Amino acid sequence: MEFKVNSKELEKHLNRVIPAIPSRTPMPILENFLFDIKDGLLTIYATDLEISLKSSFGIAADGDIDALIPAKLLHNVVRALGDTSINFEFTENGKLILKTDNGVYTLSFLGTADYPEIPDFPGDKLGSEELQELIINGEDLKSALDKSVFAIAKEEMRPALTGVLFEFSDEGLRFVATDGHRLANIIYKKYKLGEEEKKRYIVPERAVSVVIKALDEKDVKIYLSATHISFVMNDMELITRLIAQKYPDYSAVIPLENEFTMKIDANVILDVVKRMMFFSISGTKKIKFSISESKLEISAEDIDRGASADETLECEYNGEPLDIGFNSMYINDILSHLTSEKELIFNLHSPTKAVVITPVEQKEDVELMMLIMPVRLNN
Amino acid sequence: MEFKVNSKELEKHLNRVIPAIPSRTPMPILENFLFDIKDGLLTIYATDLEISLKSSFGIAADGDIDALIPAKLLHNVVRALGDTSINFEFTENGKLILKTDNGVYTLSFLGTADYPEIPDFPGDKLGSEELQELIINGEDLKSALDKSVFAIAKEEMRPALTGVLFEFSDEGLRFVATDGHRLANIIYKKYKLGEEEKKRYIVPERAVSVVIKALDEKDVKIYLSATHISFVMNDMELITRLIAQKYPDYSAVIPLENEFTMKIDANVILDVVKRMMFFSISGTKKIKFSISESKLEISAEDIDRGASADETLECEYNGEPLDIGFNSMYINDILSHLTSEKELIFNLHSPTKAVVITPVEQKEDVELMMLIMPVRLNN
Numbered sequence: 001m002e003f004k005v006n007s008k009e010l011e012k013h014l015n016r017v018i019p020a021i022p023s024r025t026p027m028p029i030l031e032n033f034l035f036d037i038k039d040g041l042l043t044i045y046a047t048d049l050e051i052s053l054k055s056s057f058g059i060a061a062d063g064d065i066d067a068l069i070p071a072k073l074l075h076n077v078v079r080a081l082g083d084t085s086i087n088f089e090f091t092e093n094g095k096l097i098l099k100t101d102n103g104v105y106t107l108s109f110l111g112t113a114d115y116p117e118i119p120d121f122p123g124d125k126l127g128s129e130e131l132q133e134l135i136i137n138g139e140d141l142k143s144a145l146d147k148s149v150f151a152i153a154k155e156e157m158r159p160a161l162t163g164v165l166f167e168f169s170d171e172g173l174r175f176v177a178t179d180g181h182r183l184a185n186i187i188y189k190k191y192k193l194g195e196e197e198k199k200r201y202i203v204p205e206r207a208v209s210v211v212i213k214a215l216d217e218k219d220v221k222i223y224l225s226a227t228h229i230s231f232v233m234n235d236m237e238l239i240t241r242l243i244a245q246k247y248p249d250y251s252a253v254i255p256l257e258n259e260f261t262m263k264i265d266a267n268v269i270l271d272v273v274k275r276m277m278f279f280s281i282s283g284t285k286k287i288k289f290s291i292s293e294s295k296l297e298i299s300a301e302d303i304d305r306g307a308s309a310d311e312t313l314e315c316e317y318n319g320e321p322l323d324i325g326f327n328s329m330y331i332n333d334i335l336s337h338l339t340s341e342k343e344l345i346f347n348l349h350s351p352t353k354a355v356v357i358t359p360v361e362q363k364e365d366v367e368l369m370m371l372i373m374p375v376r377l378n379n
Numbered sequence: 380m381e382f383k384v385n386s387k388e389l390e391k392h393l394n395r396v397i398p399a400i401p402s403r404t405p406m407p408i409l410e411n412f413l414f415d416i417k418d419g420l421l422t423i424y425a426t427d428l429e430i431s432l433k434s435s436f437g438i439a440a441d442g443d444i445d446a447l448i449p450a451k452l453l454h455n456v457v458r459a460l461g462d463t464s465i466n467f468e469f470t471e472n473g474k475l476i477l478k479t480d481n482g483v484y485t486l487s488f489l490g491t492a493d494y495p496e497i498p499d500f501p502g503d504k505l506g507s508e509e510l511q512e513l514i515i516n517g518e519d520l521k522s523a524l525d526k527s528v529f530a531i532a533k534e535e536m537r538p539a540l541t542g543v544l545f546e547f548s549d550e551g552l553r554f555v556a557t558d559g560h561r562l563a564n565i566i567y568k569k570y571k572l573g574e575e576e577k578k579r580y581i582v583p584e585r586a587v588s589v590v591i592k593a594l595d596e597k598d599v600k601i602y603l604s605a606t607h608i609s610f611v612m613n614d615m616e617l618i619t620r621l622i623a624q625k626y627p628d629y630s631a632v633i634p635l636e637n638e639f640t641m642k643i644d645a646n647v648i649l650d651v652v653k654r655m656m657f658f659s660i661s662g663t664k665k666i667k668f669s670i671s672e673s674k675l676e677i678s679a680e681d682i683d684r685g686a687s688a689d690e691t692l693e694c695e696y697n698g699e700p701l702d703i704g705f706n707s708m709y710i711n712d713i714l715s716h717l718t719s720e721k722e723l724i725f726n727l728h729s730p731t732k733a734v735v736i737t738p739v740e741q742k743e744d745v746e747l748m749m750l751i752m753p754v755r756l757n758n
Contacts, residue, residue: 073686076657080650095685103654103690275459275482278452306474306487307452313481 001090003037003061007081007100013044013055014075016236019210020046020053021071029114032068037061045118046071051207052119055236065090068110077105121230121239122223132193132224136173138233142215144175144186147337147368149208153179160245163202166224167247168193172365176250182330183250183371184337190365202247203229207240214238254371255354258347260319262291263360266344269296270335272311273328276300279309280328284375287328291348292321300328324351325377334370351377380469382416382440386460386479392423392434393454395615398589399425399432400450408493411447416440424497425450430586431498434615444469447489456484500609500618501602511572511603515552517612521594523554523565526716526747528587532558539624542581545603546626547572551744555629561709562629562750563716569744581626582608586619593617633750634733637726639698641670642739645723648675649714651690652707655679658688659707663754666707670727671700679707703730704756713749730756 014033022030025048034045043056067090077098078086087099090109098105125131145164153161165176172189193199201224211231221232230239276287279300290297296315301308334357338344341359348355357370393412401409404427413424422435446469456477457465466478469488477484504510524543532540537559544555552570556563572578580603590610600611609618655666658679669676675694680687713736717723720738727734736749 070684070686073657073684077654077688080654080657082650102692103651103688105654105658105688106686108685271459271461272482275456275484278455278459279484305449305452307449307485309456309482309484311482 001037001061001063001065003042003059003088005042005059005086005088007078007084007086009057010086011075011078013042013057013235014071014078016055016214017044017046017053018071018075019213020048020051022048027116029068029110030116031071032110032115033071033074034112034115034118035065035067035069037066038064047116047118049116050204051210051238051240053210053236053238054118057235066112067096068112068115069096070107073107119228119239121228122225125223125225130225132168132199132222134173134191134193134222134224136188136191136220136222138215138218138220140188140191141220142212144188145208145212145215147186148175148177148184149205149212150333150337151177151179151182151184151370152205158248159243160202160247163204163243164208165247165250166201166203166229168195168199176247178250178253178371181327181373182334183253184334185250185254185367185369185371187367188365189367199224200247201229202243202245204240204243207238211238253354254369255347255349255356258349258353258356260317260322260348262296262319262346262348263316264296264313264344264346266335266338266341266359268313269298269344270332270339272298272313273332273335275311276309277328277332279307284325285328286325286375286377287331288323288325288377290321290323291315291317291319293317319348322348322351323377324348324355325375326355326372327375330372334372338370380416380440380442380444382421382438382467384421384438384465384467386457386463386465388436389465390454390457392421392436392614393450393457395434395593396423396425396432397450397454398592399427399430401427406495408447408489409495410450411489411494412450412453413491413494413497414444414446414448416445417443426495426497428495429583430589430617430619432589432615432617433497436614445491446475447491447494448475449486452486498607498618500607501604504602504604509604511547511578513552513570513572513601513603515567515570515599515601517594517597517599519567519570520599521591523567524587524591524594526565527554527556527563528584528591529712529716530556530558530561530563530749531584537627538622539581539626542583542622543587544626544629545580545582545608547574547578555626557629557632557750560706560752561713562632563713564629564633564746564748564750566746567744568746578603579626580608581622581624583619583622586617590617632733633748634726634728634735637728637732637735639696639701639727641675641698641725641727642695643675643692643723643725645714645717645720645738647692648677648723649711649718651677651692652711652714654690655688656707656711658686663704664707665704665754665756666710667702667704667756669700669702670694670696670698672696698727701727701730702756703727703734704754705734705751706754709751713751717749 036043040058040061042059043054045054084100089097094108096107096109122131148164167174172187173191174187177184223230279302280287287300296313299310343360345358354371354373415422419437419440420435421438422433424433463479468476473487475486475488501510527543546553551566551568553566602609658681659666666679675692678689722739724737734751
């Protein structure tokens with residue numbers, strides 16, 4: 001069985017699918033690409049049992065085959081070949097022979113009998129009531145995931161928090177991520193499922209990270225069931241199991257009556273926080289905001305090394321003078337994801353109450369909000 | 380005591396000196412910069428006891444001081460400040476206060492009493508007969524060191540081989556590095572000490588690596604004694620102890636009568652070797668060259684994974700058909716340092732004798748030669 005393919009075209013598809021190849025696994029069979037060739041269509045699969053990726057394109061083949069091919073070796077060879085035509089030949093004795101103008105590369109391939117079953121999603125669910133479908137602009141989705149995924153919980157103590165919540169309601173599509181210390185919340189008002197009922201899905205961190213890298217400006221089709229989500233991007237598809245947990249009621253932590261507002265330049269405050277991080281390195285990594293009418297003073301102290309830092313910025317503030325502490329890493333994380341904004345509003349109430357950060361100018365049809373819990377100042 | 384400095388100017392000098400700050404050391408005092416301010420000249424020193432770096436520039440100061448300042452913290456703060464004026468103030472109680480328009484950063488500084496003595500080289504040797512002086516073009520030195528340092532021995536079994544040999548003779552200045560498996564040899568004919576006697580100096584790998592990064596097109600002044608070498612580059616200086624060992628007689632391994640020559644494109648053969656490396660991963664990482672009149676066939680086999688590769692290139696060859704094996708990493712290292720050449724000559728004799736590789740066109744006043752030992756083919 002033989003087929004021909006251009007090396008650059010093949011490389012593009014291997015690049016898309018290889019993120020699902022596990023780097024260490026007790027199941028070495030997962031270190032292979034599954035090549036499924038049928039009626040001139042080559043579909044390349046990879047899975048680490050958590051996420052599955054597949055990418056398809058038409059080839060000139062003289063037959064059909066299913067085969068497992070060592071992923072890393074094939075990827076390395078194809079990437080190193082430059083722009084050339086490659087002839088693939090699968091022999092009866094389990095050899096895969098790649099031929100170019102000057103070279104012959106022989107790999108071993110395996111049959112697919114022992115490979116785990118590839119989830120056929122939404123395949124068997126198509127047309128069922130349980131299945132939800134939605135089309136999202138690629139840049140909207142990329143922006144929403146990028147601005148939320150940093151806030152998810154890193155430890156597995158609360159599995160629900162290790163993913164990004166996709167929540168559909170009559171407000172639109174809301175993305176939420178939180179680890180209890182900070183929270184990211186973005187609503188895209190134009191994406192709705194057309195149902196009154198609120199629907200919630202928790203997408204695991206790894207799937208989100210892979211999707212972010214694959215997205216471009218093109219539309220994405222999303223299929224959702226109670227157990228799975230699939231992202232269909234052009235000729236590539238990612239399927240993952242959802243986190244089967246109840247997401248906590250994040251809205252309970254969002255303060256509604258933070259009456260003090262501070263307006264400040266988004267990039268200036270980030271630069272200051274980055275400098276303060278060199279001094280807030282021990283314990284709770286605390287930095288202190290001292291806010292008065294037109295001035296924000298940010299300070300940090302490294303007692304162990306006898307070092308401290310103090311900077312004063314201009315701001316607009318309408319409240320009572322307030323001292324409040326933050327973990328510098330958490331505030332840096334939030335501000336680093338708001339650099340495309342010009343000015344920010346901090347909504348505050350007291351040194352112990354959550355602070356809400358929003359851009360002064362929201363993008364059309366979008367509501368972006370970040371929240372951070374303060375840390376105690378020991379005065 | 381106070382002085383003013385521009386952050387970008389200071390950053391440039393800190394960047395130069397920080398490579399000598401050890402990342403882990405049983406002597407925490409070495410994690411400081413030594414600031415020596417005298418008569419309006421700031422000299423910044425750092426040392427890991429093996430290499431010492433210093434960089435000097437004029438500042439507006441109201442007095443003199445010697446002080447130790449935490450290197451990483453100062454470097455981080457200065458780099459994060461953007462382009463601004465910084466006022467340094469050393470207080471009586473050991474605080475160093477940095478002030479900018481908006482910020483105040485307080486660090487602790489120490490006196491220099493417990494700091495190791497800074498080598499005063501060539502200071503006390505100036506004018507002595509033992510001291511040699513030489514000026515080398517920065518790009519010549521960078522090229523020579525870059526093309527040799529990769530070949531030095533990584534293990535410390537033979538200390539002499541863990542540095543680059545600088546050998547002065549009436550041929551010129553020769554740079555040699557070898558680990559017994561491959562050897563790099565470059566002569567710059569125009570650099571001579573003006574003495575008949577052969578002089579040899581072994582410069583440690585770490586010093587060579589730091590010098591390579593610091594070099595640009597400007598001239599470098601080199602001072603040499605029996606024990607030390609110093610590289611003076613503009614307002615920066617590196618001093619290192621030489622390796623006090625006898626360098627082995629490298630010329631004994633250079634074959635003089637390799638009568639067969641193979642001419643080949645330098646970049647084409649490198650690309651092929653890079654692909655072969657994916658297949659020559661076990662044991663001696665062997666790849667095989669099969670050379671005949673106008674063809675070079677390069678092949679590799681990964682028996683464990685049932686994979687192999689074979690490519691054929693055009694070449695010009697005047698010898699008997701020859702099969703010869705190489706360690707693919709070593710041949711890749713050599714060819715990767717010859718990518719600025721167009722065509723290469725391989726001088727060969729037999730499957731067991733060292734192979735000499737030279738560019739077809741040598742640069743003016745330069746003789747560049749690489750040597751590689753073959754590995755046994757088990758036919």
